[in-house]
Amino acid sequence: MKYLGPFVPDGSDWEKEAFRIVGSERKYCGEVKILKTTGGGLWLDYHVEYEGFTGSGRWFMAPIEQEKAEAIQASEALDWLASLDWYFQGGSFFGGNVSKASGPPRAGLMGTP
Secondary structure, eight states, rough: OOOOOOOTSSSSSBSSSEEEEEEOTTTTEEEEEEEEBSSEEEEEEEEEEOTTTOOEEEEEEEOHHHHHHHHHHGGGHHHHHSSSOOEEEGGGGGGGOEEEOSSSSSTTTTTTO
């Protein structure tokens, strides 16, 4: 499993396998998965990286209820994250830092929503 930052949001650990592989989103070609913690929490993980551009990798994560986790489509992921009060963001685009954010995720190559 890829490195998701220095924390596991609910204080447990990440399961080795994704709860659900949602697929690729078409606007930025981001990969969308639902990850599960050993504590039972479900988290939507949106990850995008632009090959050939150093420091372009970024991910966005937020807790998600099981019913939504089972139904969400890759094309809905960015809008769903933007609708939340907060989500975590991290990756090389953010200097390797993890922070809370809100509003449209900065998934575009130049950090555009």
